[in-house]
Amino acid sequence: xxxxxxxxxxxxxxxxxxxxxxxxxxxxxxxxxxxxxxxxxxxxxxxxxxxxxxxxxxxxxxxxxxxxxxxxxxxxxxxxxxxxxxxxxxxxxxxxxxxxxxxxxxxxxxxxxxxxxxxxxxxxxxxxxxxxxxxxxxxxxxxxxxxxxxxxxxxxxxxxxxxxxxxxxxxxxxxxxxxxxxxxxxxxxxxxxxxxxxxxxxxxxxxxxxxxxxxxxxxxxxxxxxxxxxxxxxxxxxxxxxxxxxxxxxxxxxxxxxxxxxxxxxxxx
Numbered sequence: 001x002x003x004x005x006x007x008x009x010x011x012x013x014x015x016x017x018x019x020x021x022x023x024x025x026x027x028x029x030x031x032x033x034x035x036x037x038x039x040x041x042x043x044x045x046x047x048x049x050x051x052x053x054x055x056x057x058x059x060x061x062x063x064x065x066x067x068x069x070x071x072x073x074x075x076x077x078x079x080x081x082x083x084x085x086x087x088x089x090x091x092x093x094x095x096x097x098x099x100x101x102x103x104x105x106x107x108x109x110x111x112x113x114x115x116x117x118x119x120x121x122x123x124x125x126x127x128x129x130x131x132x133x134x135x136x137x138x139x140x141x142x143x144x145x146x147x148x149x150x151x152x153x154x155x156x157x158x159x160x161x162x163x164x165x166x167x168x169x170x171x172x173x174x175x176x177x178x179x180x181x182x183x184x185x186x187x188x189x190x191x192x193x194x195x196x197x198x199x200x201x202x203x204x205x206x207x208x209x210x211x212x213x214x215x216x217x218x219x220x221x222x223x224x225x226x227x228x229x230x231x232x233x234x235x236x237x238x239x240x241x242x243x244x245x246x247x248x249x250x251x252x253x254x255x256x257x258x259x260x261x262x263x264x265x266x267x268x269x
Contacts, residue, residue, distance in 0.1 A: 101155025
């Protein structure tokens with residue numbers, strides 16, 4: 001069931017649902033009439049959000065406390081996607097960045113980033129698409145990033161993981177479309193959430209005009225999903241930025257590339 005369906009039994013599953021873009025999706029979808037399945041690691045915060053949405057909008061809200069960087073966590077959510085009341089919309093929002101350049105990183109940290117940003121997205125998308133293509137109805141939004149369009153943050157592997165999410169979603173979206181199912185990559189720029197704080201990344205030098213609100217990101221995503229877009233870039237300022245990243249000479253991009261988080265320096269290598 002797609003987000004603009006008239007069914008009273010619309011149901012969406014949102015990962016990383018307790019903060020930022022995930023919480024904004026949950027609140028917007030509940031307000032629009034969808035029942036919800038919310039996934040995050042923090043069971044207490046999930047319970048608080050579920051109570052808020054049920055009380056405010058009268059929606060059914062299931063919660064699943066799961067760490068999607070683990071096989072067990074993914075398996076729990078996969079079972080919910082393939083069983084129980086049908087899920088009409090999957091929002092793969094959970095993701096992390098690392099507050100360290102690759103040359104100072106560890107295999108364990110990099111593997112966790114890939115398992116959450118890439119592996120979990122692949123597994124949950126695949127689990128959701130089976131029932132959706134059988135019903136010939138449904139949608140998946142995979143939250144990617146403008147950072148995935150070019151290697152503009154030297155030493156960061158976050159952008160590489162998001163490049164995969166965007167390419168994957170665009171490719172799978174083309175194959176799912178004939179079955180009446182939509183898959184879209186959502187590529188926001190800097191958004192006011194807990195994301196950077198949780199990663200310990202200092203964003204104080206980022207200009208105010210570059211920031212987006214989570215609510216406007218969600219508005220743009222749902223609007224572009226209804227239009228059938230495979231890739232959504234909310235806000236004109238970031239649409240122009242993506243055009244530049246896609247078409248500017250690589251040597252120029254590398255010359256001006258910098259980590260706006262201010263974390264890369266010769267003494268850190």
